[in-house]
Amino acid sequence: METLEQIRDRIVAKFGADTVTLITNPGPSAQHSLLLVAHAARDIARFLHDDPALRLDYCSNATGVDWPDKEIVETVKTTQPDPAGGPDKVVETKTKRIQPGCLEAVYHLYSIALKSAEPVIIRMRTANRTDDVTLPSLTPVWRSCEFQEREIYDLYGIVFTGHPDLRRILMWDEFKDHPMRKDYVGPDDYEWEPTPHGEVLERAKAHYPTPPASTSPKSEE
Amino acid sequence: MRRQGVLLTSFAEIYNWGRANSIWPLQFGLACCAIEMICVAAARFDIARFGAEIFRASPRQADLMIMNGTVTKKMLPQVVRLWNQMGEPKFCIVMGACASSGGPFREGYNVVKGIDRFIPVDVYVPGCPPRPEALLHGLMEIQKKMREEPLTGPDAPRYFRKDTTCEYPIPEFGEHDLVPPYNSELWKPPAPIVREGK
Ligand code: SF4
Numbered sequence: 001m002e003t004l005e006q007i008r009d010r011i012v013a014k015f016g017a018d019t020v021t022l023i024t025n026p027g028p029s030a031q032h033s034l035l036l037v038a039h040a041a042r043d044i045a046r047f048l049h050d051d052p053a054l055r056l057d058y059c060s061n062a063t064g065v066d067w068p069d070k071e072i073v074e075t076v077k078t079t080q081p082d083p084a085g086g087p088d089k090v091v092e093t094k095t096k097r098i099q100p101g102c103l104e105a106v107y108h109l110y111s112i113a114l115k116s117a118e119p120v121i122i123r124m125r126t127a128n129r130t131d132d133v134t135l136p137s138l139t140p141v142w143r144s145c146e147f148q149e150r151e152i153y154d155l156y157g158i159v160f161t162g163h164p165d166l167r168r169i170l171m172w173d174e175f176k177d178h179p180m181r182k183d184y185v186g187p188d189d190y191e192w193e194p195t196p197h198g199e200v201l202e203r204a205k206a207h208y209p210t211p212p213a214s215t216s217p218k219s220e221e
Numbered sequence: 222m223r224r225q226g227v228l229l230t231s232f233a234e235i236y237n238w239g240r241a242n243s244i245w246p247l248q249f250g251l252a253c254c255a256i257e258m259i260c261v262a263a264a265r266f267d268i269a270r271f272g273a274e275i276f277r278a279s280p281r282q283a284d285l286m287i288m289n290g291t292v293t294k295k296m297l298p299q300v301v302r303l304w305n306q307m308g309e310p311k312f313c314i315v316m317g318a319c320a321s322s323g324g325p326f327r328e329g330y331n332v333v334k335g336i337d338r339f340i341p342v343d344v345y346v347p348g349c350p351p352r353p354e355a356l357l358h359g360l361m362e363i364q365k366k367m368r369e370e371p372l373t374g375p376d377a378p379r380y381f382r383k384d385t386t387c388e389y390p391i392p393e394f395g396e397h398d399l400v401p402p403y404n405s406e407l408w409k410p411p412a413p414i415v416r417e418g419k
Binding site: 170171172173174175176177179184186187189200 | 294295328329330331334394395396397398402
């Protein structure tokens with residue numbers, strides 16, 4: 001099997017330099033992946049599926065990732081000479097910028113024909129998280145994506161164009177939210193828990209602001 | 222008299238004795254607890270010893286509902302509909318942590334926090350999953366309840382009384398949750414108690 005760099009170079013040669021980026025994973029698993037540009041992704045997927053040296057004929061897993069807007073603080077250090085003649089002062093200026101969030105679909109591809117052991121991972125990203133959430137469906141290339149893309153649509157809200165049957169799969173059709181998004185707020189059906197802690201304790205306080213005096217151990221003292 | 226073949230008994234006693242020893246559970250499964258229920262029905266634990274071996278695949282022929290597993294919000298209307306379709310007298314055993322309280326998925330967005338919000342429950346069997354013996358114990362509790370049930374008076378079962386209904390409302394799928402989230406005639410939110418968390 002070719003390395004990911006070789007695959008990337010072949011995609012670049014065939015489809016153009018701006019269609020693919022190699023994303024490295026710094027973690028110990030080191031599962032690097034290829035980020036495909038959405039408008040060319042279907043053709044690249046077809047190429048990965050048909051190419052005789054790759055023959056990635058099996059998509060074992062497709063899933064979604066939610067990347068919320070992230071605030072990045074950059075610190076720039078500048079040295080300024082001290083007008084009184086002392087040692088130079090180091091001034092830190094902090095600049096904040098918002099890295100816009102997006103939704104991402106991740107596919108793990110194997111070749112059964114060539115008995116590949118490691119998956120080739122491809123990703124696609126939507127333009128933003130709110131209104132431009134379409135990605136091309138890869139179900140026409142790998143049939144096994146069908147239910148998993150429906151699940152991504154259901155839980156993350158990515159709309160796959162060209163999907164044969166894009167409906168919710170786990171939640172009911174009338175449901176409006178996308179529960180796996182980081183900013184999802186579930187129905188507020190809190191009720192009494194014997195040992196509330198963490199997030200549940202916060203919700204408990206919101207529902208029952210003052211504990212009755214008779215049951216609070218502190219007030220008995 | 223008994224030696225002469227004459228048996229004196231009340232109608233309620235013989236009626237209750239009869240139905241307590243031929244319970245037909247409804248054959249359906251919701252999650253992992255269902256595997257344990259199947260195991261109870263099979264040869265090793267053998268629910269047939271209690272007269273309950275015929276699992277009916279139709280709610281019209283069943284009189285015991287064993288709520289065996291996680292009740293998701295998407296599944297709940299179907300479960301309540303099955304319960305409504307069962308003929309009276311009918312009983313409900315809740316099996317396992319999920320069906321009685323939501324269990325490990327209690328804080329999730331898609332699991333009903335206990336089926337007792339929507340249908341009346343007779344016996345709760347705790348466990349995750351309960352052992353087959355526990356389910357058999359639950360069945361014996363149901364049998365005890367059947368044997369002791371008076372047929373008249375204020376404690377009569379709901380189908381003999383005029384003031385109760387035997388039909389339970391089926392919630393609708395809402396945009397964020399089930400509507401209503403619980404049947405307020407059956408279940409009330411618990412009293413406000415908050416202990417300080419550690
Ligand atoms: S109580 Fe445990 S075994 Fe039973 S359905 Fe829930 S998770 Fe599964």
